[in-house]
Amino acid sequence: MSINRSLWHRLAQRDSLxxxxxxxxxxxxxxxxxxxIKIKEPRYSVDEKDDHQYEWEPDWSVGRWAASLECDEAKCGEIVNLIGDSEWVEVDVSPGQWGLEEALRIQAVFPAPPLIRASKNVPKTVSSQLQLASQMFWTDVSTCVARLRTSVECLLDHQGVPKERLVKKGKGNKIHRMNLAERIDAFANGSSHKDQLHSLRHIGNLGTHATTTVDDEDLFDAIDVLEFVLTGIYDTQTINAKATKLKKK
Ligand SMILES: [Zn+2]
Known part of the structure; x- marks a missing residue:
C-alpha cells in the first residue's frame, strides 16, 4: 500500500492536525x-509586542505549542505527543483578499506514526531503522532517508549477504570490503529488486551528504519502493501460502 502523502505535512492548521x-x-x-492543543507565547515575545506597539506585526510573535493525540481505536487508545512552534502563513481569506493565519509547525512526534507499517516477517533490525526514520521525518528529512539506507544494509545482513570478498592480489588473495552497491549486486543479481535497492541506496546517499537536499516527494517515493521490496522479500512466502490454501478450497 502506498503512503498516503496528504497526511504527512509538517505544517498544520490550528484546528485540524x-x-x-x-x-x-x-x-x-x-x-x-x-x-x-496548548499554544503559549514566551515572555520576550509579549514584551516585544509592548515595546513596538506601532510597528509591530503579528508574524513577529513567537508561539510554542504542545498537543496530545489519541488513537481512535477504543481498545488501543495510544497517546502520541506533538510539539512545535507557530508559523504565520499567508492564506487566501476570500477571492482577492489575503491574510495571515497562525499555523502549527510540527517539530517532533513521539511515539512516531509509522511511515511504513512493516509486517511481522520483517526482521527487528530492519523495522527498528524504519521506526527511527519515522521519528526523523519530523525533524530532518535527510537523516530520515539515511535511516532508510541503513535499513537496506540491515536487510542484506539478515539475508546473509557477505560484507567482504576475496580478490586476487599477486599470488595470493586479499580481503576487499564490499560497499553497499556491491552487496546489492551480490544479493539481487538477476532479481527484480536490484534496481529498486540501488534507488534506495542512491537516495540514502543524497541524505548523507549535507550539501544535497532531499524533498518530501523523493522521500515518499523511497518509502513506496522500500515497502514494495520488503513485501517482496519477506511476505511472498506468506502470500503464496494463502494462495495455495485458496486453491485447495
Ligand atoms: Zn492504536
Missing amino acids: PSLPCPRCEAGKLKASKQK
Whole structure:
C-alpha cells in the first residue's frame, strides 16, 4: 500500500492536525481535541509586542505549542505527543483578499506514526531503522532517508549477504570490503529488486551528504519502493501460502 502523502505535512492548521496512523495498532487513527492543543507565547515575545506597539506585526510573535493525540481505536487508545512552534502563513481569506493565519509547525512526534507499517516477517533490525526514520521525518528529512539506507544494509545482513570478498592480489588473495552497491549486486543479481535497492541506496546517499537536499516527494517515493521490496522479500512466502490454501478450497 502506498503512503498516503496528504497526511504527512509538517505544517498544520490550528484546528485540524492530520489524522496520522497509530504507531501501535493497525486500524487506529490519531485524533486531537482542540482543548488539548496548548499554544503559549514566551515572555520576550509579549514584551516585544509592548515595546513596538506601532510597528509591530503579528508574524513577529513567537508561539510554542504542545498537543496530545489519541488513537481512535477504543481498545488501543495510544497517546502520541506533538510539539512545535507557530508559523504565520499567508492564506487566501476570500477571492482577492489575503491574510495571515497562525499555523502549527510540527517539530517532533513521539511515539512516531509509522511511515511504513512493516509486517511481522520483517526482521527487528530492519523495522527498528524504519521506526527511527519515522521519528526523523519530523525533524530532518535527510537523516530520515539515511535511516532508510541503513535499513537496506540491515536487510542484506539478515539475508546473509557477505560484507567482504576475496580478490586476487599477486599470488595470493586479499580481503576487499564490499560497499553497499556491491552487496546489492551480490544479493539481487538477476532479481527484480536490484534496481529498486540501488534507488534506495542512491537516495540514502543524497541524505548523507549535507550539501544535497532531499524533498518530501523523493522521500515518499523511497518509502513506496522500500515497502514494495520488503513485501517482496519477506511476505511472498506468506502470500503464496494463502494462495495455495485458496486453491485447495
Ligand atoms: Zn492504536
